[in-house]
Amino acid sequence: MDVTRIRARLSELLAEYRIPSAAVGILRDGEITDFAVGIRNVSTREPATTDTIYQCGSMTKTWTALAFMQLVDEGKAALDEPVRKYLPDFRVADPGVSAEVTPRHLLNHTNGIEEDYGDPGEGDDVYERMLENIAGAPQVHPLGHTHGYSAALGYAIVARIMEVIDGRGWDDIMKDRLFGPLGLTGTSSRPEHVDQDRAATGHLIRSLDEGPFVSPLAYLPRSFGPGGNVNSTARDVLAMAHVFLDGGKASNGRRIVSAEAVREMTHSRVPVPDPYMFGPEWALGLIVCDWHGETVYAHDGSTIGQNARLRILPDSGIAITLLTNGGPRESFSKKVLNEILADLGAVTIPDLPKPDPALNLDLSAYEGAYERPGARYEVEADGGKLRLTLAVDPMQARILDRPERITYELLPVSETHFLMPSNDPLEDTQTVAIYGFDNGAAQYLHTNCRVNPRAGG
CATH class of the missing domain: 2.40.128.50 (Lipocalin)
Structure with a gap:
């Protein structure tokens, strides 16, 4: 890959979209290429490097799903057992949903429970409190009826199941079951555990003329933890992606999950009503994309001023991640990813469909x-x-x-x-x-x- 050309193009796009910095990582045939362009903070002007830590936002859901599948591998959890098997007091407004919702419904966003969990605070009991607070939560749609993304609640319920089974808090589970075994040095799930000398600062934008300004909210609340609070580097994200390219094994040879768990995560799918923006199906902690006939697995993430993209191409043996501290703009990430994909000789991201003026709608x-x-x-x-x-x-x-x-x-x-x-x-x-x-x-x-x-x- 022509890294010099890609870096130059990335610099142009950062300036065009007024995004302070981006880190890019490419994993191909087991080898990682990574680079960073721009600055970590518009106030300090400190440069971004390959060691810069970005907020992954909802890409966290892929990490959480992977850790949950370890419990499935160990026979301690099951995708299709009722949540009440693990959380006997679990209750929402609909008695049927209370009794029948499963981890699979939570992982693929078909549970339909309204995100009505109030303020559960920032304590270590945050996910337990979230469950207490949804006792009267109504349904947005019937259980399993359609896909509807849950930003925080669905994966918080999964995290609470993990806590009860494992006997530790979700943050410790992630550290001991994933971050440590994967050999990660820049990944954590709590703001206070992030090395501030390496952390990117989030930025928002009101106008292209004004340019980016520092986000007023440094981190998402702890309630978003299992669904949005992992912080990581491009290289560390690719260490996680490696597990999907190598049948459940880390790059260090350590088995993280079984090959069957990877198949379950990628092949247990539900249709997405809007198939064009992200992908036509949703699996367990992964979006399923169709790029000109090639299946690609993905997850995006956004916090208040930082954004993450992950694309895994199993047929090509490629994974790419793009982390920024500004945006989000789909056109920006699409241009960057397509530059890299084309340079690698891989399939590129399809364009959106064209309107059909001949349609006669009521x-x-x-x-x-x-x-x-x-x-x-x-x-x-x-x-x-x-x-x-x-x-x-x-x-x-x-x-x-x-x-x-x-x-x-x-x-x-x-x-x-x-x-x-x-x-x-x-x-x-x-x-x-x-x-x-x-x-x-x-x-x-x-x-x-x-x-x-x-x-x-």
Whole structure:
């Protein structure tokens, strides 16, 4: 690979998107190439290096799922046993879900439990408290009915199962079962365990002219731990990815999970209603992508100012990670990854589909409000076109100097899928699925992996 050319192109893209730094790691045939470009912090101007530690965000879910599969290998846990086998007091509003939800539902985001866990605090009992707080949590959708991404709750329940089985806290489990055996030196799950002399600082952006500013929130709350709080380096992330390329073995030869566990994680899949932005299926702690006929496994992650990407290409023996302390922008990561993939002679990321102007849709079937806690989407027909209005979180609107309501036009790709282009230079085109027609009206809106049921439906 022409590292010099890729570094130069990465520098150009960082400047174009006003992202302070990026670290890139490429694992191919067991060999790692890594490099970093930019600065860790716009205030201190300290350079990013290959030892810089970034926040992985939701890529953490892949780490947590991998550790859970160790317990499955050991016969201490099972994917399809009820959660209540391990947590007898587990309860949500729906009695059937309380009795029937399994770890598999949690790992593939089909449990449908509303993320209504309040403030569980920052103590060592955080995941136990989260479970206590969801005793009255309703269903966003019936158990197993559709995919709907759970940012924190689903994997927090998995973590609590792990704690009860293993007898230690989730953070210690991750350290002793994964970080240590993998030989990682820059990976941890608690902010206080991060070497601040190596840590990247998160950045947000209000405008390209102003450029990035330091994020007001240094780390996500501890409730996000199993779903979003791993910190790591590009090389350490690839050490984890190596397990999927080598049938469960680490690069040091140590077996982390069985080959059967890797097959289960990659082949136990559910369909994703919006298949275009990330991938058409979701496995256990992994997104399943289809790149021109080649199956690729992935997971992304975002915190408040840092972003992570992981792509694993088993057929090509390649894994690539991209860690940044600014963004996120899908177009940025796609350009960087495609530069690397093309240089390696590998398959590249497909483009989004084109709108189909010949479609003749009954626009009234899509109209209505769709919402979940913290998000509301209003779809209405206007002049023969569909428009979507997003109610932006007020705090996010203030920090980023954005209006609290933003309207987009929806361009149909099919009867259930739409493109949502933006006039904002800081936003990329997104994709939306509106589906589940009941009595002529759609029941769900799915975007950015999250499912939003029709309000009052």
